[in-house]
Amino acid sequence: MVMQKKNYTKINKPLKLIPIVFILLFYISSCYNDKAEILYPQTVCDTTVVTYSRSVIPILSSNCITCHGGNTPSAGIKLDDYISVKQQVDNGRLWGAVAQLANYSPMPKNGNKLNTCSLEKIRLWIVAGAPNN
Ligand code: HEC
Structure with a gap:
């Protein structure tokens, strides 16, 4: 009984990290295309240097x-x-x-x-x- 409980917690500790890893990955990847020119091509007009x-x-x-x-x-x-x-x-x-x-x-x-x-x-x-x- 005691052995069983011990194993149970040992296995599940790393498993509990999986959602956290996924959340972190999602968070990082969500920044990847955060470029206004790509997301809103019509609303951004760069007229700072016109040649x-x-x-x-x-x-x-x-x-x-x-x-x-x-x-x-x-x-x-x-x-x-x-x-x-x-x-x-x-x-x-x-x-x-x-x-x-x-x-x-x-x-x-x-x-x-x-x-x-x-x-x-x-x-x-x-x-x-x-x-x-
Ligand atoms: C499909 C062919 C075509 C395209 C594309 C085109 N034009 Fe024209 N353009 C003409 C023709 C033909 C005329 C003569 C006037 C007429 O037939 O309306 C002309 C006339 C002009 C004139 C004289 C207008 C006037 O009232 O004196 C200008 C300036 C001009 N075009 C600039 C441009 C510019 C700048 C572009 C791109 C933004 C452009 N054209 C795209 C065919 C074209």
Whole structure:
């Protein structure tokens, strides 16, 4: 009787730790993907460093250059090199088109308006003088 009781407690001591280990593992793993950019891609807009190469080119590349790139760009407007993009900034058409202001042809043509974050990056870059940075 005494032996039995002794063994019982000896075996169960480590067993009692199992739930604690699981809770610890869960706690640690739950932090793994706690990155706001991953969890809420639409709500976080990083506009701390806006540059032509880092911010503007990726937006134009994925939304515009299928039509405005290469040797025969739509409306003769090239958006795949800085000089050409800068021209469209300076004549006001780039902003007019993406912000879809009155009297401008709304861009991207036949597509959804650029999201708020992309528009804000383009706007900040233009306000800064549209530098080739
Ligand atoms: C599906 C093809 C297509 C896409 C994608 C596209 N464009 Fe255009 N874009 C055109 C055409 C065609 C015109 C000539 C005007 C018209 O037909 O509406 C034009 C005209 C323009 C103009 C002149 C607008 C004006 O009123 O003077 C600008 C600036 C422009 N596009 C910029 C952009 C930018 C920036 C993007 C990406 C955000 C973009 N376009 C995406 C086809 C496209």
